[in-house]
Amino acid sequence: MHLHPRTALGAAAALLAATAISACGSSSTTTHAAAPAATSASPATTGTASTAATASAASSATNVPGADLHANHGAGKGPTLLVYSAQGYDINTVKAFSAATGVPTELVDDSTGPLLARIQAEKADPQWGLLWVDGATAFASLDQQGLLRKGLQVPPLNAAGEKVVPSDHSFVPTGITMGCTAIYNAKLLPNPPKTWAGLLSASLKGKVGMNDPAVSGPTYPCVAGIMQMMGGVSAGESYLKKLKANGLHVSQTNGDTLHLLTTGQIALGLIQSSAAIGAAATTPGLKVDFLPDLTVLPSAIGVDAKAPAAVQAEAQKFISYVLSPAGQHQMQTGDPTGDSLYWPVAPNTAPKSELPAFSSLSSQTINPYTWGAREAAINGWFTNNIAQ
Amino acid sequence: MSVLTPARRRVGSLRIPRVRPRLGLSTVMFTVLAVLVIVPIGAFLLVSVSPRLFVQGHQWFTLEYFGQAFSGASLASLSRTALVGVGSALLAVTCGLPLALLVHRTNVIGRRLWSVGIWALLLSPSYLVAIGWERLFEPAGVLDHAGPLLTSVATFGRGPLYGPVGIILVDGLKGVPFAYLAVSAALPGLGSSFEHAARAHGAGRLGALRVVLPIIAPAIWTALAIVFAETISDYGVATTLGYDSQYFLATYALYNAVYSIPLSFPLAASIGCTLVGLAGIALFAQRRALNGRAYRVLSGRTRPCSRHQFRPLGQVVAVGVVVVFFLIALGVPIVGAVSASLLTNDGSIFGGSGLTLHYYAEVLRDGALTAPLLYSLKLSLICAAVVMVLSVPVARLLTRQNTGPVGRVLDLVLLGAVALPSLVMAAGYILIYNLPLMHSLGLALYGTTFLLTLAYIAGALPNNSRILVGPLAQLDDGLLTSARTHGASGPVAWARVALPVLSRYVVWVWLYCFAGTFFELPISEFLYPPGKFPLSVMINKELSNYHYSEGSAMEVLSVLGALVIVGVVLALYRLLAPRGWRQVGAAQS
Numbered sequence: 019m020h021l022h023p024r025t026a027l028g029a030a031a032a033l034l035a036a037t038a039i040s041a042c043g044s045s046s047t048t049t050h051a052a053a054p055a056a057t058s059a060s061p062a063t064t065g066t067a068s069t070a071a072t073a074s075a076a077s078s079a080t081n082v083p084g085a086d087l088h089a090n091h092g093a094g095k096g097p098t099l100l101v102y103s104a105q106g107y108d109i110n111t112v113k114a115f116s117a118a119t120g121v122p123t124e125l126v127d128d129s130t131g132p133l134l135a136r137i138q139a140e141k142a143d144p145q146w147g148l149l150w151v152d153g154a155t156a157f158a159s160l161d162q163q164g165l166l167r168k169g170l171q172v173p174p175l176n177a178a179g180e181k182v183v184p185s186d187h188s189f190v191p192t193g194i195t196m197g198c199t200a201i202y203n204a205k206l207l208p209n210p211p212k213t214w215a216g217l218l219s220a221s222l223k224g225k226v227g228m229n230d231p232a233v234s235g236p237t238y239p240c241v242a243g244i245m246q247m248m249g250g251v252s253a254g255e256s257y258l259k260k261l262k263a264n265g266l267h268v269s270q271t272n273g274d275t276l277h278l279l280t281t282g283q284i285a286l287g288l289i290q291s292s293a294a295i296g297a298a299a300t301t302p303g304l305k306v307d308f309l310p311d312l313t314v315l316p317s318a319i320g321v322d323a324k325a326p327a328a329v330q331a332e333a334q335k336f337i338s339y340v341l342s343p344a345g346q347h348q349m350q351t352g353d354p355t356g357d358s359l360y361w362p363v364a365p366n367t368a369p370k371s372e373l374p375a376f377s378s379l380s381s382q383t384i385n386p387y388t389w390g391a392r393e394a395a396i397n398g399w400f401t402n403n404i405a406q
Numbered sequence: 407m408s409v410l411t412p413a414r415r416r417v418g419s420l421r422i423p424r425v426r427p428r429l430g431l432s433t434v435m436f437t438v439l440a441v442l443v444i445v446p447i448g449a450f451l452l453v454s455v456s457p458r459l460f461v462q463g464h465q466w467f468t469l470e471y472f473g474q475a476f477s478g479a480s481l482a483s484l485s486r487t488a489l490v491g492v493g494s495a496l497l498a499v500t501c502g503l504p505l506a507l508l509v510h511r512t513n514v515i516g517r518r519l520w521s522v523g524i525w526a527l528l529l530s531p532s533y534l535v536a537i538g539w540e541r542l543f544e545p546a547g548v549l550d551h552a553g554p555l556l557t558s559v560a561t562f563g564r565g566p567l568y569g570p571v572g573i574i575l576v577d578g579l580k581g582v583p584f585a586y587l588a589v590s591a592a593l594p595g596l597g598s599s600f601e602h603a604a605r606a607h608g609a610g611r612l613g614a615l616r617v618v619l620p621i622i623a624p625a626i627w628t629a630l631a632i633v634f635a636e637t638i639s640d641y642g643v644a645t646t647l648g649y650d651s652q653y654f655l656a657t658y659a660l661y662n663a664v665y666s667i668p669l670s671f672p673l674a675a676s677i678g679c680t681l682v683g684l685a686g687i688a689l690f691a692q693r694r695a696l697n698g699r700a701y702r703v704l705s706g707r708t709r710p711c712s713r714h715q716f717r718p719l720g721q722v723v724a725v726g727v728v729v730v731f732f733l734i735a736l737g738v739p740i741v742g743a744v745s746a747s748l749l750t751n752d753g754s755i756f757g758g759s760g761l762t763l764h765y766y767a768e769v770l771r772d773g774a775l776t777a778p779l780l781y782s783l784k785l786s787l788i789c790a791a792v793v794m795v796l797s798v799p800v801a802r803l804l805t806r807q808n809t810g811p812v813g814r815v816l817d818l819v820l821l822g823a824v825a826l827p828s829l830v831m832a833a834g835y836i837l838i839y840n841l842p843l844m845h846s847l848g849l850a851l852y853g854t855t856f857l858l859t860l861a862y863i864a865g866a867l868p869n870n871s872r873i874l875v876g877p878l879a880q881l882d883d884g885l886l887t888s889a890r891t892h893g894a895s896g897p898v899a900w901a902r903v904a905l906p907v908l909s910r911y912v913v914w915v916w917l918y919c920f921a922g923t924f925f926e927l928p929i930s931e932f933l934y935p936p937g938k939f940p941l942s943v944m945i946n947k948e949l950s951n952y953h954y955s956e957g958s959a960m961e962v963l964s965v966l967g968a969l970v971i972v973g974v975v976l977a978l979y980r981l982l983a984p985r986g987w988r989q990v991g992a993a994q995s
């Protein structure tokens with residue numbers, strides 16, 4: 019069958035018009051992604067199962083052109099709470115929160131870097147309601163720029179949680195992981211080192227790896243923690259230089275370091291505890307070791323200082339929900355081999371069975387404001403002296 | 407702005423020009439490009455000197471960030487980027503030109519298969535290609551486990567791979583489809599008559615080649631420019647092989663400025679300006695090389711050329727060359743995909759490693775891919791349709807003679823847009839379309855599917871228009887004039903004369919735009935509406951939540967799905983397009 023050119027042109031024009039109408043229609047007629055549901059969300063049992071929830075939610079999301087995102091009203095129940103989150107368990111938690119409280123909530127899920135970049139780009143007219151990511155230094159940076167609402171109500175926390183609440187209550191911890199947890203290849207390294215000095219031994223030459231703090235957000239607190247533990251920036255730099263001289267491999271992310279480990283290119287990697295414990299649970303032969311004075315790496319929530327009061331109130335509700343037993347259940351089941359492997363800061367909540375008791379670990383906290391201010395300089399130094 | 411153009415009125419048997427106002431093509435297209443491309447990119451780049459304009463700092467005017475971009479590590483990364491861009495462009499054209507000639511002008515066996523191979527290479531994300539190479543050559547990698555001989559190969563090749571040579575190799579191979587498409591688009595003008603004329607006047611094979619190759623010079627330069635611009639804006643190779651080689655490129659520095667604390671949009675914008683500057687240099691070189699010459703060889707007198715018939719030995723050599731090329735260009739990324747998605751335990755050394763389809767089954771079973779895939783599919787179809795229509799007039803503007811400084815600026819803007827990572831476009835869209843002014847004007851588009859679609863179109867239009875520059879540059883205006891002389895109006899003349907000539911390349915534009923949009927990440931990340939996950943964002947979420955195998959399986963399934971659509975569209979074109987359309991430029995067997 020052959021088309022006459024005019025017919026073909028007409029068909030092309032019709033296709034174009036149809037698709038354009040479709041585009042407009044798609045953005046104006048759908049309903050809220052996480053609008054309150056009739057039944058509460060059932061906890062996902064696997065990480066990929068949780069993405070199915072996303073897919074389902076995504077298929078019915080709302081976008082109203084010509085309207086401020088905060089002003090999007092969900093069935094007359096108040097303004098939409100826009101959650102920016104990098105947590106593996108955020109999809110099911112947001113959905114469950116909306117179902118439990120009736121607050122219309124929408125989610126933008128991404129890695130920490132792109133989320134912070136989005137917030138930066140939105141500065142002229144912020145759209146986000148709350149930010150939920152790992153690492154107190156990121157929140158300290160936002161707080162110092164005046165982007166966070168101070169004086170948040172902090173629900174009751176356990177002792178570990180209380181330690182990481184900032185004095186101005188500009189963010190609230192929701193769980194704890196550890197930076198620079200050692201994960202090792204038991205085949206290559208049957209007797210892993212028990213001290214930081216042990217990583218400098220000749221037997222580990224060329225066999226240790228870690229992430230680049232300039233790329234991997236959760237690695238900066240680890241580097242800052244090493245410096246604090248060693249007695250200051252200079253002493254920390256000296257230690258890291260020795261590690262480099264001993265053949266330290268620097269990768270960009272946890273995944274890259276784990277790949278070096280599983281393929282035998284290194285014998286021990288220093289990564290975030292949730293990634294380490296998850297990898298050890300799924301990959302035979304990998305084991306986790308906790309060196310002394312590990313740096314506490316809290317996940318936390320901060321609220322947009324410029325958000326309307328009603329949105330801030332909804333964000334406060336979200337914080338309370340997340341630290342409630344129902345919220346903790348969502349967090350602990352949403353990403354079972356990843357971010358769900360955290361130590362709870364909510365009182366009377368036990369960590370998942372894969373984790374040792376928090377009290378059995380030797381840990382330290384860093385001041386996010388002090389060390390956050392040094393982040394650019396230290397990352398630059400690391401890039402020029404350790405990564406290269 | 408309106409342009410006065412002559413129309414015609416009939417007086418007796420004479421046609422007398424009548425002047426009436428008409429909105430010129432240039433005006434319309436400049437307006438479209440301004441809204442879609444120039445203003446958002448310009449806004450972001452403006453932040454480099456005036457951060458306060460968009461609340462990105464306290465200075466109204468500063469050159470501090472340009473100082474940073476032109477010093478130390480940033481300057482070094484810029485020079486590395488230029489080197490990689492030039493090397494990759496040369497490599498891509500060196501491979502793409504003979505490949506296009508073999509497929510379109512010879513009877514080499516498996517021509518359709520090789521065409522599919524080119525599309526597969528085009529669809530392969532650059533980071534996957536780079537990872538494939540690393541998986542082969544890394545210490546304890548695939549080659550190290552494949553016997554002493556291949557271990558020696560890995561040991562020998564590892565040094566060059568982790569450095570500029572390897573990066574140019576990977577970027578160059580990834581650029582081959584661009585070169586192939588650009589050159590293929592020009593081949594209709596390369597009729598056998600030119601070669602025969604040269605031979606008749608005593609030229610040998612080399613002499614005939616010297617006559618013939620300049621005819622497709624615009625396409626070759628277009629290919630060089632596109633591959634150069636695509637390479638210097640590529641992030642996939644920069645963040646994998648580039649980082650692992652500690653050979654930092656400008657795009658890596660730009661992304662770091664945007665994504666790492668402390669975020670610095672002004673520094674990223676300054677680095678972006680340097681990339682536009684590099685594109686400008688490439689454009690200047692292209693213009694100097696072509697020296698304003700016209701290459702309009704595709705006219706009513708163009709005759710189909712014949713395919714070169716290989717003898718058996720020649721056939722074996724030709725097929726061997728093509729097979730080796732695809733083994734290297736496609737086989738390696740396939741290794742990357744296999745090692746990432748088909749091996750249990752990430753191919754660990756613990757003895758538990760083996761082939762499995764578990765991750766594919768899991769992805770298909772829980773349906774995680776369905777909604778994002780359909781969402782991205784819909785937007786890709788829309789974007790491809792719009793870009794297909796817009797790219798023709800834009801390319802027409804680019805190929806017009808005597809456009810003066812405006813044309814040159816347009817050329818620079820479009821190539822500059824290709825040379826900039828799409829992250830710049832995305833950030834620019836937020837800066838402009840999230841301004842309170844836009845909200846008060848009732849244009850609060852940020853956070854909507856509509857704005858995401860606009861950004862996709864803006865991101866795809868510049869490089870897709872360039873694909874059409876080659877064939878349009880060869881289209882003799884005499885063809886259109888003849889049609890007008892015979893009474894056809896402008897649009898009808900275009901539909902009856904130019905469209906048949908361009909139809910194949912317009913379909914290619916649709917396919918390329920579709921594929922590019924389907925997997926686009928930076929624009930999607932910045933602009934996707936809350937709750938509506940595009941495919942690339944969903945895959946990225948899987949990967950960053952440590953579900954590497956599931957994420958890779960999603961990626962492979964998506965590439966396969968996109969390939970099916972590409973195949974269907976090509977088949978439909980073959981089935982539905984008039985035979986005459988398909989035979990324009992086709993060689994006779």
